[in-house]
Amino acid sequence: xxxxxxxxxxxxxxxxxxxxxxxxxxxxxxxxxxxxxxxxxxxxxxxxxxxxxxxxxxxxxxxxxxxxxxxxxxxxxxxxxxxxxxxxxxxxxxxxxxxxxxxxxxxxxxxxxxxxxxxxxxxxxxxxxxxxxx
Numbered sequence: 779x780x781x782x783x784x785x786x787x788x789x790x791x792x793x794x795x796x797x798x799x800x801x802x803x804x805x806x807x808x809x810x811x812x813x814x815x816x817x818x819x820x821x822x823x824x825x826x827x828x829x830x831x832x833x834x835x836x837x838x839x840x841x842x843x844x845x846x847x848x849x850x851x852x853x854x855x856x857x858x859x860x861x862x863x864x865x866x867x868x869x870x871x872x873x874x875x876x877x878x879x880x881x882x883x884x885x886x887x888x889x890x891x892x893x894x895x896x897x898x899x900x901x902x903x904x905x906x907x908x909x910x911x912x
Contacts, residue, residue: 796826797821797827803832809835826849826898834859853873854868
């Protein structure tokens with residue numbers, strides 16, 4: 779967050795800003811409300827924010843993000859287990875479907891890629907950011 783502020787101050791990046799906060803890393807913020815609140819307090823209110831947790835903290839942090847109106851980062855890169863007991867390996871599809879259920883229970887809509895690109899003032903479609911190979 780501080781480095782992001784430095785980059786804005788030096789005019790290397792400009793709003794709109796997107797922060798992807800990852801909690802539960804032993805070297806950084808932990809998966810709790812205090813660490814989350816401290817980090818969110820330091821981010822500009824108009825920035826988009828996604829919150830994630832590593833391992834067993836992923837579901838808790840994703841649920842909290844949805845409850846407080848923030849975005850979610852979810853996937854196997856942060857957690858390979860579907861359950862806290864580590865008895866069932868997850869798939870990205872299952873993890874995303876669970877987020878959709880939690881979002882619906884909280885009366886939250888899921889932002890589409892097109893909506894995200896518009897908010898971030900990115901080119902529509904794949905633009906210059908990549909393309910699909912057939």
